[in-house]
Amino acid sequence: MAVTEIFSGTEAISTTEWSLTTDSAGPDSEASDHAVQVVIELEDATYNDDLELKMYETCRSGGTQRLCAKWPMIGDQRTFISPIFPMLWGWDFTLDAFVGTITANWSIRSLGTPTLYVDGVETVSTTEHSLTTDTAGPDSTTDDKGIMAFLDFSTLDDGDHFRVKVYEKSRSGDTQRQVGAPFDIKDGRSDPMLLIPLQAFLHGWDITVDKIAGTDRSIEWSLRAFA
């Protein structure tokens, strides 16, 4: 796996949210396909400084860019390294300071080219819905894939309650089982994109979404493959 640096820069970060892909006011919308990791040196940060790294992406091609995650940093800092994310269509990482002016040096690295495995949109009700087959689920997909899932819950409002489950077989001849505890999303959120960490799927897998309470909502998703 070759690692390459695709963006880098330095900036005195203040109260203007700053794009790390365009080195200008952000967020912007980067469309190149990369498995991305962000490294930020914040040696300039000191006590009482307060800044935040934000990650944005669109769930599907042509969709609306959403806030995916925030990493706040207060005070004296060591160098920050993010997890690895498969970015495709409209992504950016930004820095924004609430207190202080902090010089940040950053490097965005690519560990390869992710691909879209499948995407979709569905008005989800109380029938559990498969994200791999876009039908009632769970189904049992046998494609061998390293998958990270993005689900856009920006349509949820207060009183809504949706549930996401992951399924897989341990061995090819085993029974499909639920993986871990389900993940619930309740009410409207400022960071409405749910990212499910990378998992190596083989024998009979699926990811589903289901409404537990509230109004039927249109949910978008994309399953991104690393291999």
Added chain:
Amino acid sequence: MLWAPTCEFLWRESNLNGRPVTGTQGVSITPGNNTKGSWVEILADTVITQDVYWIEICISSIAVSASAKDSIVDIGFDPTGGTTWEALIADLFASDAAPYGGSNSSGGVWYAFPLFIKAGTALAARGSVNNATVGTAQIYVRVYGRPSHPELVRAGSHVDAFGIVAGSSRGTVITPGTTSEGAWTELTGAVTTEDYWYWQCAVGVNDGTMTTSPIHVDLSAGDASLKDVIITDDPWFVYASEAIGHGLAISPQNWRSVPAGARVYARAQNAGALDAAYSASAYAVRG
């Protein structure tokens, strides 16, 4: 082994403003007599300016000398920041909750939950006491957000209570052991229907004459014959002033995944002679 980053919570708020106050920490509510009293806002939407990932609740100052006061408290929320309250954490058992500070106290009865509450939400509380002289209760709440590594933090969507008998403002009756552990007593009454992954437990005493003694509570999940112990020796302190305290006992054993289909059990062991009318409850986070 796996290298892992640390995760810190870089924002916190509470309904304490300024100097701590002995005995009256937080917001006062007036419980009903075996019915829930009126909601009282305990933390305004203008204070919860960040998404919350962790909440700590201290219920105090219910205890009255020579009075038996089993009690339960609801924490309510309005995600729109208004006053249309819905229970967020129902039936927190706070039997004879001790005063905040002073002798025979332990600082009231504390709970802590990894629970997601979105920014702009308002929080409220209401209570119920098994005594015609209901008195008041103090609710002190602390919330935490801005995790430095949100990918390491799981915050649930719901807290479910097990074992509560709302009509008596108590938990499920148990008999603690003395020289050995008491018997496991089921709190659920049926198998669970959700996957849970974080737990708290509680014990109370409804007795107008209590004996000073620590009491340790264990919690387990399983069935009539096989049990996985979730929590051991959760320390509660009973005082001869008819007060009970439970410190902020955040412990790694609070995290335990229990798939749906389990029954939940509690048992207890008391250091001294038993009082009358012990009961226990449990709380589990899902989502």
